[in-house]
Amino acid sequence: MPKKDRQLSGVKEIARRANVSIGTVDRVLHNRNGVSPKTRDKIKAIIKELNYQPNLLARRLASKKVIHFATLIPTVSKDTSFWSLPLQGILRAEAEIQQYNIKVDKYFFDQDDKASFVNQTRKILKGKPDGVMLSPDFIDESTAFTNKCSKLGIPFVFMDSDVEGQKSLSYIGPHLFDSGYLAANLVSYILRENESVLLLNISQRMYKHHHLLRKEEGFRAYFTDNSLPNKITKIDIRKGEKLSIEREITSVLSRNKDIRLVFVTNSRVSIVAQALKKLKKKYILIGYDFIEENIKALVDGDIDFLICQKPGEQAYKGVMSLYQNIVLNAPVDRMQFMPIDIITKENYQFYKN
Amino acid sequence: MPKKDRQLSGVKEIARRANVSIGTVDRVLHNRNGVSPKTRDKIKAIIKELNYQPNLLARRLASKKVIHFATLIPTVSKDTSFWSLPLQGILRAEAEIQQYNIKVDKYFFDQDDKASFVNQTRKILKGKPDGVMLSPDFIDESTAFTNKCSKLGIPFVFMDSDVEGQKSLSYIGPHLFDSGYLAANLVSYILRENESVLLLNISQRMYKHHHLLRKEEGFRAYFTDNSLPNKITKIDIRKGEKLSIEREITSVLSRNKDIRLVFVTNSRVSIVAQALKKLKKKYILIGYDFIEENIKALVDGDIDFLICQKPGEQAYKGVMSLYQNIVLNAPVDRMQFMPIDIITKENYQFYKN
DNA sequence: ATTTATTTCGTGTACGTACACACATATAAA
DNA sequence: TTTATATGTGTGTACGTACACGAAATAAAT
Numbered sequence: 001m002p003k004k005d006r007q008l009s010g011v012k013e014i015a016r017r018a019n020v021s022i023g024t025v026d027r028v029l030h031n032r033n034g035v036s037p038k039t040r041d042k043i044k045a046i047i048k049e050l051n052y053q054p055n056l057l058a059r060r061l062a063s064k065k066v067i068h069f070a071t072l073i074p075t076v077s078k079d080t081s082f083w084s085l086p087l088q089g090i091l092r093a094e095a096e097i098q099q100y101n102i103k104v105d106k107y108f109f110d111q112d113d114k115a116s117f118v119n120q121t122r123k124i125l126k127g128k129p130d131g132v133m134l135s136p137d138f139i140d141e142s143t144a145f146t147n148k149c150s151k152l153g154i155p156f157v158f159m160d161s162d163v164e165g166q167k168s169l170s171y172i173g174p175h176l177f178d179s180g181y182l183a184a185n186l187v188s189y190i191l192r193e194n195e196s197v198l199l200l201n202i203s204q205r206m207y208k209h210h211h212l213l214r215k216e217e218g219f220r221a222y223f224t225d226n227s228l229p230n231k232i233t234k235i236d237i238r239k240g241e242k243l244s245i246e247r248e249i250t251s252v253l254s255r256n257k258d259i260r261l262v263f264v265t266n267s268r269v270s271i272v273a274q275a276l277k278k279l280k281k282k283y284i285l286i287g288y289d290f291i292e293e294n295i296k297a298l299v300d301g302d303i304d305f306l307i308c309q310k311p312g313e314q315a316y317k318g319v320m321s322l323y324q325n326i327v328l329n330a331p332v333d334r335m336q337f338m339p340i341d342i343i344t345k346e347n348y349q350f351y352k353n
Numbered sequence: 354m355p356k357k358d359r360q361l362s363g364v365k366e367i368a369r370r371a372n373v374s375i376g377t378v379d380r381v382l383h384n385r386n387g388v389s390p391k392t393r394d395k396i397k398a399i400i401k402e403l404n405y406q407p408n409l410l411a412r413r414l415a416s417k418k419v420i421h422f423a424t425l426i427p428t429v430s431k432d433t434s435f436w437s438l439p440l441q442g443i444l445r446a447e448a449e450i451q452q453y454n455i456k457v458d459k460y461f462f463d464q465d466d467k468a469s470f471v472n473q474t475r476k477i478l479k480g481k482p483d484g485v486m487l488s489p490d491f492i493d494e495s496t497a498f499t500n501k502c503s504k505l506g507i508p509f510v511f512m513d514s515d516v517e518g519q520k521s522l523s524y525i526g527p528h529l530f531d532s533g534y535l536a537a538n539l540v541s542y543i544l545r546e547n548e549s550v551l552l553l554n555i556s557q558r559m560y561k562h563h564h565l566l567r568k569e570e571g572f573r574a575y576f577t578d579n580s581l582p583n584k585i586t587k588i589d590i591r592k593g594e595k596l597s598i599e600r601e602i603t604s605v606l607s608r609n610k611d612i613r614l615v616f617v618t619n620s621r622v623s624i625v626a627q628a629l630k631k632l633k634k635k636y637i638l639i640g641y642d643f644i645e646e647n648i649k650a651l652v653d654g655d656i657d658f659l660i661c662q663k664p665g666e667q668a669y670k671g672v673m674s675l676y677q678n679i680v681l682n683a684p685v686d687r688m689q690f691m692p693i694d695i696i697t698k699e700n701y702q703f704y705k706n
Numbered sequence: 707a708t709t710t711a712t713t714t715c716g717t718g719t720a721c722g723t724a725c726a727c728a729c730a731t732a733t734a735a736a
Numbered sequence: 737t738t739t740a741t742a743t744g745t746g747t748g749t750a751c752g753t754a755c756a757c758g759a760a761a762t763a764a765a766t
Binding site for chain 2: 744750
């Protein structure tokens with residue numbers, strides 16, 4: 001009886017009911033030609049009637065064709081090693097699903113070169129992938145790209161940062177607002193009433209600025225929600241070289257003697273650490289991301305807290321979400337926010353990414 | 354070359370290297386006897402060397418044996434239809450995975466009868482399931498049960514409520530504290546300064562009380578965090594019958610004329626709605642759960658807000674998590690908090706569970 | 707009518723694993 | 737020495753689907 005149950009669907013059963021061979025059923029299932037309209041309609045009707053759901057495991061096993069995923073992330077650059085972890089996550093996911101005849105084509109772009117991004121998206125489309133995961137750093141260009149994907153029926157997921165309004169399968173990354181909010185919560189425990197905060201938005205890249213703003217919003221929201229009395233001094237730094245950054249910071253700090261805590265809204269915090277080190281006064285320093293330079297500064301006591309999002313996990317989940325959805329046809333959460341972790345000198349060694 | 358790549362692992366390759374047949378390899382893989390210690394060791398070494406990962410798709414396809422999941426949730430009782438939605442979620446998950454030779458055995462217990470719970474857990478263990486999903490309503494009994502599961506190597510997931518400290522695969526359910534916090538946020542928009550709140554914990558079942566307390570904590574935390582001036586009057590009601598509930602409520606309200614908003618920490622809110630209806634004064638009423646009685650009261654304007662957690666989704670995810678982990682061997686998030694939704698008269702019809 | 711295209715369909719093999727069965731060899735009992 | 741019983745190993749078929757190949761049926765051309 002259980003045997004029969006299973007037999008009751010499947011190509012064989014369809015073939016039996018339609019008085020044809022499974023080969024013919026297979027042809028209509030894949031919209032291949034070589035089937036007369038009459039039998040095609042008949043088979044289609046039976047498929048509908050039985051509500052046939054192909055066995056995805058068997059399908060993947062038997063299929064000759066390789067499924068291609070494309071990933072598009074920044075290259076690991078000198079000024080931040082951030083992207084090496086996501087790459088590892090991608091590799092880990094690939095190792096896991098490669099046995100199912102899935103290949104992950106890895107594309108990289110230069111964060112400072114919009115053209116390289118566009119260039120890579122072109123290459124990706126040329127490769128006709130079955131799914132795409134990208135870090136949509138350049139918003140307009142990402143939008144143009146994912147629009148094309150939508151048109152071509154290629155599912156895509158965003159990682160690390162989101163572009164709202166796009167029909168992405170999923171977003172996997174930090175909840176920017178919340179992570180700013182959390183940072184402020186941390187700050188509230190540390191700061192005394194008469195002390196104030198320096199909030200630093202350091203980004204050469206204009207297009208990334210809205211990320212920082214989200215975090216800033218969250219940060220300020222906490223202050224408002226809890227009516228904290230502390231002043232927040234904010235400066236935007238658009239330069240790249242250390243020296244001018246240091247100069248700006250030193251200048252602000254000398255003007256605002258009540259500042260005891262510096263909050264950097266992104267991973268550039270290690271540069272700030274170096275700047276603060278040269279000053280006599282000891283500042284509390286909070287910033288983002290579990291990257292080499294920052295860990296080093298954390299160990300040295302030059303950074304007090306790092307707020308992290310397991311970047312490797314993010315990328316891993318991104319690829320696996322494609323697998324879940326495309327291969328296994330399983331639903332995937334539209335929003336997959338990564339947990340927000342607080343890393344200190346004491347616990348960083350236990351932080352597995 | 355790609356063909357070879359795939360060939361390079363798999364039982365066939367192992368067999369080739371060990372100069373045995375795949376049958377023998379199969380025997381060591383499954384720890385079946387009938388293999389000489391010498392060849393067994395040899396094969397084991399090769400398996401390790403190749404870091405052989407069985408093709409799970411093929412395995413499931415070929416396996417004769419049915420995988421059994423057991424689910425344990427309350428029966429749909431008269432006083433709350435809450436559990437019909439999770440049941441539907443379970444059914445939906447089952448429909449999706451049943452083609453992979455997976456069966457879901459559904460067990461139910463009476464929420465008012467601890468013995469029935471214990472009884473069902475016994476039955477479950479007798480059935481030797483490959484995975485279990487349960488709503489751990491009775492904490493001690495659940496702990497005893499899941500401890501046995503751990504000992505037997507049976508993975509389990511908690512749904513709807515969590516028991517901390519257990520080695521569960523995952524918890525899928527609401528974030529109780531946050532949902533209370535959110536409720537308070539809602540309240541803060543509604544209440545004027547001189548008005549106050551009535552907080553109602555209605556539960557006959559003592560063991561469920563800590564759930565309500567978590568929500569209450571969250572609720573109060575928001576008031577503290579934002580230093581809201583409004584008074585919170587709280588009463589615990591331990592009765593079951595409507596009449597005495599109504600009497601208690603009426604009594605408190607008559608004593609506290611400044612109350613304009615009633616917050617019920619669970620799904621029993623529809624009973625409160627009926628009580629409030631009889632009074633002249635119009636109260637704002639907020640409660641929990643998308644169940645029939647509550648929806649009706651919502652439509653009638655007797656409840657203003659319902660805070661929900663997509664109970665069907667919860668159960669669906671619970672079963673699917675077992676599938677992910679046990680069948681596909683994919684990692685599963687330890688904590689899967691459901692989004693907290695706010696339902697009103699205006700949007701309830703669009704709330705798909 | 708016969709040949710030749712063309713359309714339509716069936717058959718066989720493969721994917722990687724599970725498992726029943728058959729067979730061989732070795733050891734024990736007759 | 738023969739028969740029985742372990743013990744070890746190989747072979748074949750199945751799971752549900754994909755796809756190449758070839759056969760049959762039909763249509764078009766001669």
